[in-house]
Amino acid sequence: MPFEVMEKIIVHLAKISVVEAFRMKIVCRFFNEAGKTDEVYKHMELDGLQYRVWSDQKHAVVNKCIKMRNPNILFRNGLCTLLYICILMNLFFLEAEHEGKTMLEEASALGHLDSTFVMGMMLMAEGRHRKQEALDMLNNAYRIANGK
Numbered sequence: 001m002p003f004e005v006m007e008k009i010i011v012h013l014a015k016i017s018v019v020e021a022f023r024m025k026i027v028c029r030f031f032n033e034a035g036k037t038d039e040v041y042k043h044m045e046l047d048g049l050q051y052r053v054w055s056d057q058k059h060a061v062v063n064k065c066i067k068m069r070n071p072n073i074l075f076r077n078g079l080c081t082l083l084y085i086c087i088l089m090n091l092f093f094l095e096a097e098h099e100g101k102t103m104l105e106e107a108s109a110l111g112h113l114d115s116t117f118v119m120g121m122m123l124m125a126e127g128r129h130r131k132q133e134a135l136d137m138l139n140n141a142y143r144i145a146n147g148k
Contacts, residue, residue: 006034014044042068046076071112078103079118108137116141 014021021044025035041064065073081100107115116137123134
């Protein structure tokens with residue numbers, strides 16, 4: 001089987017179950033090499049990835065996903081940054097709000113629908129002048145989600 005085909009299979013599997021993608025890597029050296037490519041880390045969904053404690057291994061996987069601009073990581077980091085800002089907003093003037101929005105915008109541009117939804121809701125909250133932009137963004141996300 002060509003390397004590129006195996007890489008695509010592991011990328012698809014990593015989107016569904018990162019645990020199974022990592023299990024597939026231990027089958028043989030060929031699968032292991034195909035599972036180490038940047039494309040796998042760029043698209044993997046980290047929901048199922050569990051470690052007993054925060055470990056160097058988990059840290060390495062998450063950092064590789066960040067480096068590859070994984071939309072799932074961008075979404076989580078952007079949303080966490082914004083939530084952190086909301087909690088501390090009364091105490092400090094934080095400049096991290098822009099960074100959080102930037103991560104969500106990038107994840108949205110990469111096709112991450114949850115990010116698009118959050119960005120649309122944030123635009124709606126900014127007022128009437130952004131309402132049409134928000135509606136267009138949410139309508140496009142709806143069409144993409146329904147395959148239209």
